[in-house]
Each structure stands twice: as structure tokens, then as C-alpha cells.
Amino acid sequence: MRSLPLLAEAPQRRLPDWLKKPLPRGNEDFFTHRLLAELRLETVCVNARCPNQAECWSRRTATFMILGNVCTRPCGFCSVPRGEPLEIENDEPERLAEAAYRLRLKHVVITSVTRDDLPDGGAEHFRRCILAVRQRTGAAVEVLTPDFLGDRSALDTVISARPEVFNHNLETVPRLYRRVRGRADYQRSLDLLAYVKQQDRTIITKTGLMLGLGETLDELLDVLADVRAAGCDILTLGQYLAPTLKHIPVARYVPPEEFDRIAANARRFGFLQVVAGPFVRSSYHADEMVRPHAQTDPNA
Amino acid sequence: MPKPIQMPDLGGGPVRLSIWYAEPGERVLEGERLVEVLTDRATFEIVAPATGTLTEKYAFPNDPLQPGQLLGLILEDTLLS
Numbered sequence: 001m002r003s004l005p006l007l008a009e010a011p012q013r014r015l016p017d018w019l020k021k022p023l024p025r026g027n028e029d030f031f032t033h034r035l036l037a038e039l040r041l042e043t044v045c046v047n048a049r050c051p052n053q054a055e056c057w058s059r060r061t062a063t064f065m066i067l068g069n070v071c072t073r074p075c076g077f078c079s080v081p082r083g084e085p086l087e088i089e090n091d092e093p094e095r096l097a098e099a100a101y102r103l104r105l106k107h108v109v110i111t112s113v114t115r116d117d118l119p120d121g122g123a124e125h126f127r128r129c130i131l132a133v134r135q136r137t138g139a140a141v142e143v144l145t146p147d148f149l150g151d152r153s154a155l156d157t158v159i160s161a162r163p164e165v166f167n168h169n170l171e172t173v174p175r176l177y178r179r180v181r182g183r184a185d186y187q188r189s190l191d192l193l194a195y196v197k198q199q200d201r202t203i204i205t206k207t208g209l210m211l212g213l214g215e216t217l218d219e220l221l222d223v224l225a226d227v228r229a230a231g232c233d234i235l236t237l238g239q240y241l242a243p244t245l246k247h248i249p250v251a252r253y254v255p256p257e258e259f260d261r262i263a264a265n266a267r268r269f270g271f272l273q274v275v276a277g278p279f280v281r282s283s284y285h286a287d288e289m290v291r292p293h294a295q296t297d298p299n300a
Numbered sequence: 301m302p303k304p305i306q307m308p309d310l311g312g313g314p315v316r317l318s319i320w321y322a323e324p325g326e327r328v329l330e331g332e333r334l335v336e337v338l339t340d341r342a343t344f345e346i347v348a349p350a351t352g353t354l355t356e357k358y359a360f361p362n363d364p365l366q367p368g369q370l371l372g373l374i375l376e377d378t379l380l381s
Contacts, residue, residue, distance in 0.1 A: 015338075015342065019341075020342065020343040021345070023345060033309060045311060046312065050311060051339070051342040054310055054311070241342070242340070244313070279342070
């Protein structure tokens with residue numbers, strides 16, 4: 001007998017046509033699924049309910065989320081659970097490195113929950129993860145970090161491991177920060193990007209924003225100017241999609257052609273790479289964003 | 301053995317079947333879109349895992365779906381000959 005549908009939880013409305021994706025054939029995503037389960041690793045793919053998960057996992061890639069799956073900040077756009085954070089697992093760097101090795105990754109993206117409860121915000125754990133992955137796989141490492149409350153010594157710790165890419169997402173325009181990013185601070189995030197570039201110009205810096213939260217084009221262009229002034233190399237722009245009905249609702253679905261126009265505008269600011277589209281996420285095809293430009297320095 | 305059409309893991313959250321693009325008895329080509337499913341974050345098209353004849357449908361429009369659920373069966377061409 002078929003069970004009754006949970007109508008209250010089921011999606012009720014049809015999304016715009018452009019928010020449609022074909023699903024990959026085969027069961028490659030189950031390989032990734034099993035490996036991550038075996039090694040007890042968290043991913044932002046699952047925790048953020050990413051619409052690209054099936055595609056990425058079928059390509060045997062995932063974005064690892066370290067330092068547990070409980071966040072200390074209540075951001076209105078994010079579905080990662082918040083509450084009492086978990087203890088750091090000391091063997092996580094080795095388990096992560098093992099997963100990267102078995103997935104044969106050449107470009108490994110590591111992000112984390114925000115850990116304002118830790119004295120260094122988890123920076124040392126980031127450093128250990130970068131080094132472990134590099135030693136086991138030789139892969140390029142991209143980190144997507146929280147703001148470490150602007151703590152420069154925490155940033156120095158991560159920078160000292162020399163990740164190939166240092167990503168910190170601005171997420172939205174400053175007017176919407178309180179509602180979208182809670183305790184984050186726009187200027188602090190900008191300063192973080194500038195500081196990383198000042199400390200090591202060989203590290204590619206990167207940021208991302210979600211569109212469709214209620215920002216205006218002028219506000220967005222102001223942010224892009226700020227980001228470039230901070231020396232940021234790579235920009236990603238994607239559609240905000242509310243994880244559940246409890247999160248900030250989508251203000252607007254931005255059509256693909258509008259993403260194209262915004263990207264063309266953004267490129268005039270001199271970014272090394274601009275990737276924009278409804279399903280673009282900061283870690284989506286992250287390896288491809290870096291590959292064509294690995295040897296260039298737009299800030300030189 | 302007929303080829304199963306399985307519901308992939310879309311990363312949690314409610315999923316509902318929207319429409320089938322083929323009826324039982326129709327021939328389908330591997331890679332051709334076969335089923336549309338809706339989530340609150342994207343619409344996904346599940347493609348035919350093999351070329352052959354769609355023989356069974358086990359899920360229908362508006363049904364809530366779970367990862368791994370069997371949606372239907374395709375009898376592959378090679379098994380028909």
C-alpha cells in the first residue's frame with residue numbers, strides 16, 4: 001500500500017523553466033555517497049542541499065565540509081544546522097585526504113562551518129587539512145573559509161599552508177547583510193580578501209554572491225568594484241534558492257540571459273575569471289575556473 | 301533483466317514526480333528524458349538508463365519520491381532480439 005504524501009513538505013509550485021537540470025546516467029553518485037559515508041565526511045553538497053549534488057557526485061567530486069556539521073552563526077540563507085558545535089575530530093585531515101585520493105581529485109575544495117567558539121576559528125584544522133590533502137594526493141587545494149571574525153593570526157595560519165585558491169564568499173550586498181548573513185560584516189569580509197592577497201600574491205583569491213535576494217544592479221556593481229579593489233581574482237554569481245520555507249524567500253529568479261549581461265559587466269572590472277548562471281555555486285566546477293589561468297596574475 | 305529506472309539522491313528535501321515523457325509500450329532511447337521530478341530548488345529530468353521499451357511505471361504524477369525508489373522498468377533492445 002502506498003503511503004500518503006506529506007503534502008505540507010512537498011514542493012507545490014513549478015520553478016522557472018531555466019531551473020531545470022538533466023540528471024546524469026549511471027550510478028557513479030552512489031560511489032561518492034558510499035565513500036563519504038565510509039570515511040564519515042561531511043559535505044556542503046548535502047548540508048546546503050545543493051541542487052548540483054547529483055551531477056557533481058556523478059563526476060566523483062564533492063566539496064568537503066570540515067569542523068563538524070553544526071554552525072555557530074544563524075545565517076538566513078543557509079541550511080547547515082546551527083547550535084552547539086561538535087568537537088574537532090583529529091583524524092579528519094587524514095580521512096579527507098584519503099577521500100580525495102580515492103576520488104582521484106586533482107582539485108580539492110575544503111570548506112567549513114563557522115566556528116566562532118574556537119580560539120582560532122578552526123584555522124589550524126584548515127591548515128592541517130590542506131597539508132594532508134597535498135601530501136596524500138598532490139592536488140591543488142581550494143579553501144572556502146568563514147571570516148574568522150577578522151582574526152589576522154587565524155588567516156596567517158591558513159595562508160601558511162599556501163592553498164592554491166582562497167575563497168571567501170561575500171554572499172550578498174551590504175544592505176542585506178543583517179538579514180542574510182547575520183553576524184557577518186561586509187567590510188570585514190572585504191578586508192579578508194585583500195589581506196590574503198597582500199600576504200601572498202601567488203594565492204588566487206575568489207568570492208561569490210547569490211543573486212535574487214532583493215539586491216539591485218547598482219548595489220551589485222558597487223560590490224564588484226569593491227571586490228576588485230580588494231584584488232580578488234575570481235567571481236562566481238548564482239541564483240539564491242531557499243533551502244526550506246523557513247529560510248529567506250527568493251525575491252526574484254534571475255533569467256540566464258541576465259546572468260550573462262551581469263557577467264559581461266563584471267568582466268570589465270578586470271577579474272581573472274567570472275562564472276555566472278542560475279546553478280553556479282562557488283565550488284561548482286571549481287577546478288575548471290582555475291585551470292586556464294593558473295599561471296597568470298591579474299594584479300601584477 | 302529489465303533495466304530499473306531509479307530515483308537518484310537529490311540531496312534531501314521533498315521530491316515529487318511531475319510527468320512521464322513516455323508511456324508503457326513506448327520505445328525509449330538511452331539518454332532521452334523520461335521523467336520530470338520537482339524539488340523546491342530545481343526541476344530535474346531523469347533520463348532513460350538504456351535503449352528499449354518502457355514496460356512498467358511504478359510512480360505517478362504528484363507521488364512523493366525517495367532516493368533509490370524504483371520508478372519504472374525498461375526492457376533493453378538486446379534482450380528483445
